Amino acid sequence: MIPAHLNFAHLKRCVSILTVLEAKGVTTPLTKRGDQLFGPCPLHGGDNPNAFVISLSKNLWRCFTGCDAGGDVVELVRRLYGKNYRQTAAFLATLAATEPTSQTASSLQPLKKSFRPFTARLHLNASVPWLRQKRITPTTARRFEVGAYQGGGFLKECIAVRLHDLDGHPIGYAGRCLDPQKAKQCGKWKFPPRLPKNEILYNFHRIESCHRNGLVVVECPWGVMRLAQLNIPAVALLGIHLSAVQNDLLKKVSPVVLMLDGDRAGQEATVRIRSALEPYTKVYTITLPSGLDPDDLSDEALSSVTRHFLF
Ligand SMILES: [Zn+2]
Numbered sequence: 599m600i601p602a603h604l605n606f607a608h609l610k611r612c613v614s615i616l617t618v619l620e621a622k623g624v625t626t627p628l629t630k631r632g633d634q635l636f637g638p639c640p641l642h643g644g645d646n647p648n649a650f651v652i653s654l655s656k657n658l659w660r661c662f663t664g665c666d667a668g669g670d671v672v673e674l675v676r677r678l679y680g681k682n683y684r685q686t687a688a689f690l691a692t693l694a695a696t697e698p699t700s701q702t703a704s705s706l707q708p709l710k711k712s713f714r715p716f717t718a719r720l721h722l723n724a725s726v727p728w729l730r731q732k733r734i735t736p737t738t739a740r741r742f743e744v745g746a747y748q749g750g751g752f753l754k755e756c757i758a759v760r761l762h763d764l765d766g767h768p769i770g771y772a773g774r775c776l777d778p779q780k781a782k783q784c785g786k787w788k789f790p791p792r793l794p795k796n797e798i799l800y801n802f803h804r805i806e807s808c809h810r811n812g813l814v815v816v817e818c819p820w821g822v823m824r825l826a827q828l829n830i831p832a833v834a835l836l837g838i839h840l841s842a843v844q845n846d847l848l849k850k851v852s853p854v855v856l857m858l859d860g861d862r863a864g865q866e867a868t869v870r871i872r873s874a875l876e877p878y879t880k881v882y883t884i885t886l887p888s889g890l891d892p893d894d895l896s897d898e899a900l901s902s903v904t905r906h907f908l909f
Pocket of ligand 1: 639640641642643649661662663664665666
């Protein structure tokens with residue numbers, strides 16, 4: 599009898615072939631063509647670079663030479679380690695439990711020492727016109743801990759957005775400046791001093807760990823919140839740069855649907871990020887009309903441009 603928490607269907611969904619190979623210490627670079635990855639076979643060895651084929655979307659593998667065999671992650675673990683089904687289930691459960699969120703998170707450097715997380719919760723007003731204009735409901739704003747801040751300090755006259763580390767611990771607030779004059783001078787967004795922005799992928803901790811069905815990637819938290827209202831999973835880069843940490847997290851997601859802002863910077867970033875992720879995973883890009891951000895779209899438009907890539 600296999601215990602209920604060692605459900606094979608669940609494990610097959612949660613653990614990717616790539617994760618199993620990584621766990622085994624296989625580091626041979628794989629070549630990506632379409633939805634498939636090619637490389638030498640980790641089972642029978644050899645150096646034929648086309649022997650072993652992985653289907654990313656199906657999470658299946660096959661060796662066309664030597665082994666002439668194939669299957670899913672269960673079959674791969676059984677063959678790589680010579681484990682029986684029960685042992686295989688237990689092994690996959692360990693990988694599933696630590697992957698992808700916590701495995702990557704635990705292997706990361708702790709947030710930079712000079713940065714002191716601010717863990718207190720601020721009083722924010724979720725029912726403000728600015729959020730209404732963005733079509734973010736008070737319920738969503740409260741869920742995402744977002745709202746107008748009435749106090750002083752660097753969040754003065756800002757819509758504050760609570761930030762979390764990859765494990766979901768609150769680390770402070772970012773502020774979207776509402777004073778157009780100031781926003782022009784110092785930028786729309788304000789971040790706490792020394793915040794290691796590169797080590798954050800906004801909203802990643804709220805996405806359930808088995809998010810292999812894909813994610814939408816946007817620049818700003820507003821896009822994430824709008825998509826969340828439509829039950830579409832999304833994360834935000836908090837800018838247009840893909841950090842090493844963000845790259846590590848996103849390359850394990852398939853597919854990644856890039857929907858950056860429609861301005862020139864966003865479109866250039868789309869090309870850059872696409873080529874960084876494409877060797878590892880399936881990437882779709884959505885090009886918005888110039889000047890439009892994801893949160894400018896109607897619910898219908900947001901839903902129709904993203905949904906068919908994900909479901
Ligand atoms: Zn083989």
